Structures are given as C-alpha cells and as structure tokens.
Amino acid sequence: VSTQAISDVVFIFISASEAGTSQHNIYIKTAQICGCERKGDMAESNVKVLGTWASPFVMRVKIALHLKSVRYEDVEEDLLAPKSELLLKSNPVYKKIPVFFHAHNPICESLIILQYIDEVWTTSASSILPSDPYERSQSRFWAAYVDDKFFPALRRLLIGATEEDKKAALAEVVEGTVVLEGAFGELSKGKAFFGGDNIGFVDIALGSLLGWIEVIGKQCETKLVSEAKTPRLVQWADCFSAHEAVKDVLPDVDKLADFGLKLRAKILKALAPTN
Amino acid sequence: MSDEIILLDFWSSPFAMRVRIALAEKGIEYEAREEDLSNKSSLLLKMNPVHKQIPVLIHKGRPVCESLIIVQYIDEVWSHKSPLLPSHPYHRANARFWADFVDKKIYPTGKLVWGATGEVQEAAKKELIESMKVLEGELGDKPYFGGESFGFTDVALIPFYTWFYSLETCGDFSIIANCPNLVAWAKRCMQRESVSKSLPDQYKVYCFLMELKKKFEAK
Numbered sequence: 080v081s082t083q084a085i086s087d088v089v090f091i092f093i094s095a096s097e098a099g100t101s102q103h104n105i106y107i108k109t110a111q112i113c114g115c116e117r118k119g120d121m122a123e124s125n126v127k128v129l130g131t132w133a134s135p136f137v138m139r140v141k142i143a144l145h146l147k148s149v150r151y152e153d154v155e156e157d158l159l160a161p162k163s164e165l166l167l168k169s170n171p172v173y174k175k176i177p178v179f180f181h182a183h184n185p186i187c188e189s190l191i192i193l194q195y196i197d198e199v200w201t202t203s204a205s206s207i208l209p210s211d212p213y214e215r216s217q218s219r220f221w222a223a224y225v226d227d228k229f230f231p232a233l234r235r236l237l238i239g240a241t242e243e244d245k246k247a248a249l250a251e252v253v254e255g256t257v258v259l260e261g262a263f264g265e266l267s268k269g270k271a272f273f274g275g276d277n278i279g280f281v282d283i284a285l286g287s288l289l290g291w292i293e294v295i296g297k298q299c300e301t302k303l304v305s306e307a308k309t310p311r312l313v314q315w316a317d318c319f320s321a322h323e324a325v326k327d328v329l330p331d332v333d334k335l336a337d338f339g340l341k342l343r344a345k346i347l348k349a350l351a352p353t354n
Numbered sequence: 355m356s357d358e359i360i361l362l363d364f365w366s367s368p369f370a371m372r373v374r375i376a377l378a379e380k381g382i383e384y385e386a387r388e389e390d391l392s393n394k395s396s397l398l399l400k401m402n403p404v405h406k407q408i409p410v411l412i413h414k415g416r417p418v419c420e421s422l423i424i425v426q427y428i429d430e431v432w433s434h435k436s437p438l439l440p441s442h443p444y445h446r447a448n449a450r451f452w453a454d455f456v457d458k459k460i461y462p463t464g465k466l467v468w469g470a471t472g473e474v475q476e477a478a479k480k481e482l483i484e485s486m487k488v489l490e491g492e493l494g495d496k497p498y499f500g501g502e503s504f505g506f507t508d509v510a511l512i513p514f515y516t517w518f519y520s521l522e523t524c525g526d527f528s529i530i531a532n533c534p535n536l537v538a539w540a541k542r543c544m545q546r547e548s549v550s551k552s553l554p555d556q557y558k559v560y561c562f563l564m565e566l567k568k569k570f571e572a573k
Contacts, residue, residue: 172455172488181444184444186444186447186451187451188450188451188454191447191450191451191454192447194446194447194450195443195444195446195447198443198446199443212427212430212431213413213416213418213427215426215427215430216418216423216424216426216427219420219423219426220418220419220420220423223420223423224404258404
C-alpha cells in the first residue's frame with residue numbers, strides 16, 4: 080500500500096473533521112486499507128432524517144445538514160404508501176415527515192429542526208440564522224411567510240380542481256413572488272442570498288420549494304418566478320440551486336413532475352366526498 | 355425610555371396578550387397603542403404592510419411582527435431576565451413545537467367553536483377537545499409546559515384562557531370536565547402578575563366575540 084493512499088484517507092477524515100463538528104472522529108484506517116474492506120459510511124450513527132426525496136420540507140433539513148457538514152442516515156418514507164410505524168411513533172401529533180433524529184430524540188417541523196441544527200452544530204462557519212436579534216426576527220418572519228402564505232397558495236395551485244380555483248391560486252402565487260422579491264431586496268443587502276454572502280434560513284425555506292415551483296409552473300404553462308416581475312429572485316434561484324450544500328438535494332424536475340401527478344391524484348381522492 | 359418601545363395592540367387579541375405578558379415578565383416599559391381594527395392606523399399599515407395585523411412591536415423605530423416571533427425577539431434582546439425559552443437546544447425545539455401546535459390546532463379551531471354553528475361547530479368542538487387533551491398529555495405533572503418555570507409554550511397558550519367562557523357557552527361543553535389539569539395550569543398562570551394584568555375578563559371577551567360573530571353571519 081502506497082503512502083499516498085494512506086495520506087489521502089487521513090486527509091479526507093481531517094478535512095471532514097475541520098469542516099464539521101467535534102463529533103467527527105479521525106479514523107486512521109491504515110489497517111483497513113491494507114487488508115479489510117473499507118468501513119461503511121461515516122454517518123454519525125445518532126443523526127437520522129426520516130423523509131422523502133420529493134418533500135421540500137425534508138430537503139430543508141438535508142440542506143442544513145450539508146451546510147454544517149453533518150453526516151446522517153437517510154431513511155426514505157413512501158408518501159404513496161400507508162405511513163410507516165417509525166413515522167407514526169416518532170411524530171404521533173402530525174404523522175408527517177420530516178422527522179429529524181439526534182441521539183434518538185425526534186424533532187419535528189422543518190423550521191424548528193433547522194433552528195435546532197443551527198443551535199447544536201455551532202462550530203461550522205455557516206450559521207443558518209443571523210446572530211443579531213432583529214435580523215433573526217426578520218428571517219423568522221419571512222420563513223413563516225413562505226410556510227403560512229406562499230406554500231399554501233402553491234399547494235392550491237397544484238391540486239386546484241377547477242379552472243377558477245387554479246386562476247385564483249395562480250394570482251396569489253404570483254403576488255407572493257413579488258412580495259418575496261421585495262423581501263429579497265431588504266434582506267440580501269446587495270449580496271447573493273437572503274442570508275447575505277451565504278445561504279441562510281430564508282434561502283433554505285424558499286429555495287427548497289424551487290423544484291415544485293418549476294413543476295407546477297410547467298403544469299400551468301407559466302413561469303411562476305418570472306424575469307419580468309421578479310428578476311432578482313430568478314438570479315437568486317440559480318445561485319441557490321448551484322450551491323454546494325444544495326445541488327445534490329434538489330430533485331430532478333421530470334422525476335418530481337411524475338411524482339406530482341401521483342400525489343395530486345392521491346390528495347384529490349382523499350378530498351373527494353364519499354357516498 | 356418608554357417611547358423606545360411601542361406595541362400596536364388590541365385589548366381582546368390573544369396574540370397581543372402574548373406580547374404583553376412577555377414584556378411584563380421582563381419588566382420592560384412600553385407604550386401600548388390600541389388600534390381600531392376597522393380603521394387601521396397608517397402606522398400599522400406602514401409597520402406591517404404584509405399582514406396589516408396586530409400585534410406589532412416597534413423597537414427603536416423598527417417593526418417586529420407575528421406574536422411568537424416578537425416573543426422570541428423580546429427573549430433574545432432582554433436575555434438577562436426571566437428567560438422564556440430554555441437553554442438546551444432539544445428543550446427549545448420542544449417549546450417551539452408546542453407553541454406552534456397551539457397556533458395550528460388551538461386558536462383556529464377555537465374560533466370555529468365560538469364563531470360557527472351546526473356541523474362545522476360540532477366538528478370543531480370535537481377537534482378542539484382532542485387537541486386540548488393532547489396538550490394536557492404534554493403538560494403531565496409539570497407545573498408549567500416549560501417545567502418548573504413559566505416559559506414560551508405557557509405564554510403562547512395562556513391567552514386562550516380568555517376564550518373559555520365563550521367556548522363553553524357557544525359549544526355547550528365543560529372545559530374542566532374534559533381537561534381539569536389544563537384548567538389548573540391556567541389558574542396557576544393567572545397567579546402571575548404578568549398574566550393577570552395582561553388578560554381581560556372572560557365575559558367581556560365573550561360579549562366582544564359575539565358581536566364579531568354577528569358580523570360574520572351578516573356577511
């Protein structure tokens with residue numbers, strides 16, 4: 080075994096440790112390189128995400144963990160199948176994904192999980208919420224806007240049964256993008272992200288919806304985030320999607336579109352009145 | 355320095371009550387300005403253009419909106435006294451989760467119990483009792499949701515106490531029969547001056563809500 084191979088391995092582990100937290104251990108795997116199979120993955124055994132590739136709320140959690148260089152176990156829940164035992168047990172109140180596990184403690188609600196991750200993994204250079212209380216309140220306000228106003232309108236556009244429903248929802252979504260364009264101006268202070276130089280709480284909250292925004296837009300034959308009305312958001316969307324912590328998390332749009340049709344059918348069936 | 359902090363307020367708003375309680379817990383002096391919600395002030399519209407709602411906390415000329423966000427802001431700025439959020443991240447997440455549950459499951463459903471009629475009201479009543487029992491489960495044997503000390507979740511929920519008379523009268527059910535521990539918790543909170551001075555009388559709130567209900571029905 081060459082000394083180069085050994086130093087490569089040591090380099091990888093040291094970099095991961097510097098980038099991440101005190102919980103990363105430095106494994107000197109000389110023995111393994113020499114003979115045995117490589118040990119499995121380096122995921123912290125006590126960090127787990129129960130979710131699905133298609134859920135923007137789950138994407139938020141993964142982006143945050145990538146930002147903090149925290150390795151985790153990814154447990155996939157099938158949204159088209161009945162809910163798993165693990166889900167029902169770990170989130171008995173809402174029975175929804177994502178559920179984040181840290182040292183066997185479950186934490187629910189994506190924005191709450193994000194704040195938890197930010198508060199636990201503090202040694203990383205990437206802070207998700209700003210440190211100033213006023214700026215924190217602004218970040219929380221806009222993330223809440225995404226969840227309480229923007230996302231429900233987007234959802235109504237996805238599942239809108241009649242032309243009238245869709246038209247009303249579309250107007251609301253477009254209005255929402257204009258409001259968010261204004262918020263971007265206010266929060267970014269001329270930088271690339273809502274969080275400034277790096278992605279933050281609002282970037283993650285809104286950016287996680289980009290895949291669905293594109294899918295739903297294609298279905299309506301409209302660009303929901305348009306150059307005409309929201310030029311800064313268009314640019315931001317490109318920067319966000321290309322970010323190291325994000326690019327492997329955002330799903331393939333065609334795959335998502337296909338899933339969207341199946342999910343829409345399932346939701347409409349559940350909402351339909353029974354005879 | 356009381357003109358440094360202004361609260362755009364409304365006497366019967368449970369969300370405004372949360373902010374009043376948090377400010378009182380911290381011993382902060384402020385100017386409360388009562389809004390006429392049928393004729394919103396230009397200050398309100400300027401400070402909260404997105405939602406146009408109270409409460410709004412104006413601190414050094416800058417607005418903070420959304421009651422739970424305001425309470426967290428107050429807790430972070432005046433961090434040296436009466437902390438409302440616990441220090442451990444897991445307990446903080448838990449406190450936020452339950453405050454969020456109150457926002458999602460308690461107030462909107464409660465509104466339908468005093469505000470709606472017929473099937474809608476009946477369904478809301480069942481859901482509300484269920485949600486209140488879930489909260490009781492979370493409270494358990496603890497004096498407060500936060501444990502030994504009055505905290506974030508307590509602040510989020512206690513204004514709901516002002517609706518008890520309205521809920522029981524309109525919904526025709528007994529809260530104490532269904533959730534005795536929650537009633538005991540509410541009375542415990544009311545022994546705190548920050549709470550008792552921030553919450554209006556239940557009957558006064560009932561009269562106000564019934565006026566509102568007439569307006570909804572007219573529309």
